[in-house]
Amino acid sequence: MSICDKIKKIIKDNLEEIVTLKQEKILKNDNSYVSKGDYLCEKLVKEFIKMELPDYALVSEESPEDNKQNWLKDKVIILDPIDGTENFVSGLKEWGVAVCVYEYSKHKESMLALPELDCYLKTGDKYQKYDSRIAGISSSLTKEDILKLEPGFEYRIIGCAVYNMYNVVTGSFHSFENPKGAKVWDIIPGLNLALENGLSVTVNNQEYHGELLDPNQKYIFKVQNR
CATH class of the missing domain: 3.40.190.80 (D-Maltodextrin-Binding Protein; domain 2)
Structure with a gap:
């Protein structure tokens, strides 16, 4: 199972709890919101990395204090624990989790997750292609x-x-x-x-x-x- 597959399972297994935190929000200095859902998603991924992938460093929106040095490590997981937080705290389902894995500056795999819509797209996935304007x-x-x-x-x-x-x-x-x-x-x-x-x-x-x-x-x- 790939790293993205494992993180997908973590998100799905904890989605009910994540969604309950939609109204637990904090206004940041830049006038954007961060929610307790953001922090829970990040915590879950951090614990997974610590337990199963200790040679990987994490670059995450909610851990800016660690990012300056971590992105220079040989193996890096880049995470947006909740993208679209304004949507999330407003009760919309159009929010996502973004995951990207690099090893020695080369891309290895990525995932776009829309958990409440049950839509996931990972490296190697096949899907129906549309032609849109x-x-x-x-x-x-x-x-x-x-x-x-x-x-x-x-x-x-x-x-x-x-x-x-x-x-x-x-x-x-x-x-x-x-x-x-x-x-x-x-x-x-x-x-x-x-x-x-x-x-x-x-x-x-x-x-x-x-x-x-x-x-x-x-x-x-x-x-x-x-």
């Missing part, structure tokens, strides 16, 4: 940014990168982009699954080839079906 865009765009969007597409703003990445890789979205920038744990699993499945991927306006990205900065990106 819908474009997903980041919720960080302003009203002025939205008015400048390229015509010819149906646009969707969901507020969860995992949801958007899942849909662009499976073809339910023609493309997904964030011209404002996002952190590595939000995007790197989806970027690598997009590459694995033959999509076009750019990061900071350059073609992306699966490089391990520094967690201490944001990246603009676009993923699209060819």
Whole structure:
């Protein structure tokens, strides 16, 4: 069983408890929320790594104090314990868990998990491919940014990168982009699954080839079906 398969099982086994924590939220300094669900997901993965994968380091949105040194280790698991926390604490089901594994700066496997929707996409999975004219865009765009969007597409703003990445890789979205920038744990699993499945991927306006990205900065990106 792969690392992503094992983390998927952990999420499914603990989903009922995770969902009960939707209203247990804390306002952070940047005016975004973190929930006790975020912390529980991270705790579960940390315990799994400690017990079964002690040679791996964790890079996670909720452990910034460890990320500066951990991302330079030989074996790294990158985690967003709950992506789309605003959705999560608002009672929506469109939130996700993002997992990506690197060994010696090479991508090994990734997973996009949408637990309440029971949708999971992992490295090596086969799936039905759609042909869509819908474009997903980041919720960080302003009203002025939205008015400048390229015509010819149906646009969707969901507020969860995992949801958007899942849909662009499976073809339910023609493309997904964030011209404002996002952190590595939000995007790197989806970027690598997009590459694995033959999509076009750019990061900071350059073609992306699966490089391990520094967690201490944001990246603009676009993923699209060819």
